[in-house]
Amino acid sequence: MENLIQSLKVQIIDQLNLTELKPEDIDASAPLFGEGLGLDSIDALELIVLLEKNYGLKIQEPKDAKNIFQSVKTLAEYISAQKK
Amino acid sequence: METKTLVALLNKAFLHTSNIISPLGFTTLENFNSVCEGKIGMKNHTFNNASYCTSVVDTDLLDNNFSIQTKSNPKEFTRLEKMCILSVQDIMRHSGIDVKDKRTLFIFSTTKGNIDLLENNQSNIPADRIYLHETAQVISTYFGFVNKPLVVSNACISGLLAIIIAKRLLADNQYDYIIVTGADVVSNFTLSGFNSLSALSSSVCKPFDKNRKGINLGEAVASVLISKEQKDNCVEIVSGCSANDANHISGPSRTGEGLYKCLQKVLPVGFIPGFINAHGTATEFNDEMEAIAFSRAGLQDIFTNSLKGYYGHTLGAAGVLESIFCAESLKQNKIIASAGFEEQGTSVELNIIKKTENKKSTSCLKTASGFGGCNAAVLYKLN
Amino acid sequence: MGNYILSYSKIAANCLWHNGKLISKSAETAAPSTILEDSYKSLNLSYPKFFKMDSLSKLGVLCAEPVLKDEPVNELFAKEKTAIVLSNKNSSLQTDLAYAKTMRDFPSPALFVYTLPNIVTGEIAIKHKITGENAFFIEPAFNAELLYNYTEMLLQENDAALCGWLHIDEKGCEGFLYFVAKQPAGEGKKSNFIRHNPDSITNLYIN
Numbered sequence: 001m002e003n004l005i006q007s008l009k010v011q012i013i014d015q016l017n018l019t020e021l022k023p024e025d026i027d028a029s030a031p032l033f034g035e036g037l038g039l040d041s042i043d044a045l046e047l048i049v050l051l052e053k054n055y056g057l058k059i060q061e062p063k064d065a066k067n068i069f070q071s072v073k074t075l076a077e078y079i080s081a082q083k084k
Numbered sequence: 085m086e087t088k089t090l091v092a093l094l095n096k097a098f099l100h101t102s103n104i105i106s107p108l109g110f111t112t113l114e115n116f117n118s119v120c121e122g123k124i125g126m127k128n129h130t131f132n133n134a135s136y137c138t139s140v141v142d143t144d145l146l147d148n149n150f151s152i153q154t155k156s157n158p159k160e161f162t163r164l165e166k167m168c169i170l171s172v173q174d175i176m177r178h179s180g181i182d183v184k185d186k187r188t189l190f191i192f193s194t195t196k197g198n199i200d201l202l203e204n205n206q207s208n209i210p211a212d213r214i215y216l217h218e219t220a221q222v223i224s225t226y227f228g229f230v231n232k233p234l235v236v237s238n239a240c241i242s243g244l245l246a247i248i249i250a251k252r253l254l255a256d257n258q259y260d261y262i263i264v265t266g267a268d269v270v271s272n273f274t275l276s277g278f279n280s281l282s283a284l285s286s287s288v289c290k291p292f293d294k295n296r297k298g299i300n301l302g303e304a305v306a307s308v309l310i311s312k313e314q315k316d317n318c319v320e321i322v323s324g325c326s327a328n329d330a331n332h333i334s335g336p337s338r339t340g341e342g343l344y345k346c347l348q349k350v351l352p353v354g355f356i357p358g359f360i361n362a363h364g365t366a367t368e369f370n371d372e373m374e375a376i377a378f379s380r381a382g383l384q385d386i387f388t389n390s391l392k393g394y395y396g397h398t399l400g401a402a403g404v405l406e407s408i409f410c411a412e413s414l415k416q417n418k419i420i421a422s423a424g425f426e427e428q429g430t431s432v433e434l435n436i437i438k439k440t441e442n443k444k445s446t447s448c449l450k451t452a453s454g455f456g457g458c459n460a461a462v463l464y465k466l467n
Numbered sequence: 468m469g470n471y472i473l474s475y476s477k478i479a480a481n482c483l484w485h486n487g488k489l490i491s492k493s494a495e496t497a498a499p500s501t502i503l504e505d506s507y508k509s510l511n512l513s514y515p516k517f518f519k520m521d522s523l524s525k526l527g528v529l530c531a532e533p534v535l536k537d538e539p540v541n542e543l544f545a546k547e548k549t550a551i552v553l554s555n556k557n558s559s560l561q562t563d564l565a566y567a568k569t570m571r572d573f574p575s576p577a578l579f580v581y582t583l584p585n586i587v588t589g590e591i592a593i594k595h596k597i598t599g600e601n602a603f604f605i606e607p608a609f610n611a612e613l614l615y616n617y618t619e620m621l622l623q624e625n626d627a628a629l630c631g632w633l634h635i636d637e638k639g640c641e642g643f644l645y646f647v648a649k650q651p652a653g654e655g656k657k658s659n660f661i662r663h664n665p666d667s668i669t670n671l672y673i674n
Binding site: 202216235237238245276277280281326327330334455456 | 551556560563579580581585587588592596598604613616617
Binding site: 016017018019020042043045046049052053 | 515518519572573574575576577580
């Protein structure tokens with residue numbers, strides 16, 4: 001799980017052009033949206049693309065995305081759960 | 085005559101002859117009648133192996149019409165250009181204006197122009213036709229306009245903004261006749277793009293409705309001649325302006341700041357328009373924002389519609405096409421049903437027009453909003 | 468009376484200039500992205516959203532920064548009565564091409580939202596809270612006459628305008644923004660300001 005979390009941090013920085021951030025700057029449990037990283041609706045859509053591109057996972061309802069993308073940790077948990 | 089009144093008179097601008105090229109017809113009359121009969125342009129079409137609910141012009145019909153009406157080779161022009169040439173030709177036939185007149189201007193409004201050149205192999209078409217100004221110049225050259233065209237590209241307010249710019253240029257006495265053409269085609273580019281934003285509805289769109297799920301893309305070209313000439317039963321562009329939300333590049337201000345600002349500027353204090361033709365794209369956020377802005381301006385009880393349930397969102401053409409409908413509605417004493425609407429879907433209830441019927445109005449408000457946080461509004465009045 | 472240019476900036480070749488003063492200089496062979504990043508650093512900007520923008524928006528935001536933060540502009544002008552009037556030749560073509568590359572397999576929403584020329588207007592408006600009129604014109608080349616004419620018309624009912632030309636192509640980038648306003652109060656400041664007319668606009672652009 002730790003490797004996945006670390007890998008996701010790198011991918012998120014890359015996919016969302018968070019150029020001034022390093023993986024160690026991102027707290028895995030902190031909210032991605034609202035406070036925390038303060039991502040917006042376009043970032044949410046790009047994360048949906050990231051899931052499909054890098055993990056072959058398609059979120060059927062954009063509204064489910066809210067829970068999945070709550071934090072890097074919840075995202076990692078979702079990906080792990082799908083692989084089982 | 086008092087100087088102020090004289091100046092005001094000289095600053096007036098009016099909409100005259102117009103044309104609409106769309107799946108619902110190749111003249112304004114055909115389009116207006118089709119819409120009054122409740123016909124809609126959207127169907128399921130396949131683009132890149134996927135099915136989309138879109139409003140597109142029949143290609144064979146377009147090419148046949150083009151060959152017959154222009155005697156030119158359809159292969160030498162792009163889809164967009166053919167539609168534009170047919171549209172402007174209709175204006176020229178009915179206007180009697182002289183293209184060689186230095187006081188005539190062609191304003192071209194588009195968001196993506198010939199963007200389909202990026203995906204189709206149209207080897208007959210030179211690569212530089214991807215540039216919006218080249219496209220405008222091709223159309224302009226076809227008719228022999230002496231002045232360079234003015235190209236406005238400001239997202240989905242482009243068409244309405246072009247009309248506002250025309251009024252300003254006329255008031256400044258820079259031109260006598262201005263043809264405004266708004267145009268955009270449906271393409272894999274825009275379909276895939278709006279799809280990636282989860283903004284498309286897979287079925288016919290439902291502006292302002294509780295169950296609205298997004299836009300349908302539509303293609304159209306709409307042209308209108310604007311001048312200071314006053315004729316009976318023509319429609320005046322009384323006022324117009326644009327404003328930015330300064331909030332988000334792809335989502336509207338939740339409180340409708342920019343649009344509300346436009347409403348305050350274009351409507352005289354206490355003025356009640358006969359009806360409102362809203363932008364009404366059928367996204368959750370746009371329609372909600374417009375409802376809030378209208379309510380803030382005290383307009384929530386005014387008859388309101390969106391035409392996007394008939395045409396889909398025609399992007400750069402929308403402001404012109406929908407303004408032409410505003411003018412025709414005023415001239416023909418009609419209000420047009422807001423197609424797709426069944427149940428109130430905004431936090432503030434609007435007076436959405438449910439049935440096309442006869443009703444006399446002497447004025448109407450037209451609004452538009454677009455990516456980049458832009459908003460525009462125009463007040464039209466029957467002369 | 469008349470209107471005046473209060474402040475202007477340029478990104479041309481490998482440099483960023485403000486009111487004729489050099490703010491940032493990149494290596495002569497620097498890529499456009501490097502020139503933009505160097506300018507960002509030279510301006511001491513701290514604006515994480517910058518890195519999500521496409522090149523056209525970055526160019527516009529960078530050129531706008533020193534102009535809109537310039538003392539006479541920042542202090543004197545109401546943002547709700549300031550227009551933004553921009554122009555270029557290519558619209559958003561560079562980003563259109565970048566988006567088109569993603570179209571087949573994984574269309575990128577973050578790229579798609581930048582495939583309109585006026586998004587840069589939106590980015591400038593957001594950063595500086597400017598809520599006035601907007602217009603974006605597509606011209607085959609820089610057209611001082613057009614910008615002058617339209618701005619003069621706008622200034623009849625608005626107080627000020629940020630105007631200019633923002634061009635990006637595969638070879639490089641070129642930005643020129645200037646702030647026009649009705650003559651501000653204060654005799655002392657007037658001598659720094661340039662009369663607003665097509666010739667002075669052209670002079671600032673080419674020099």
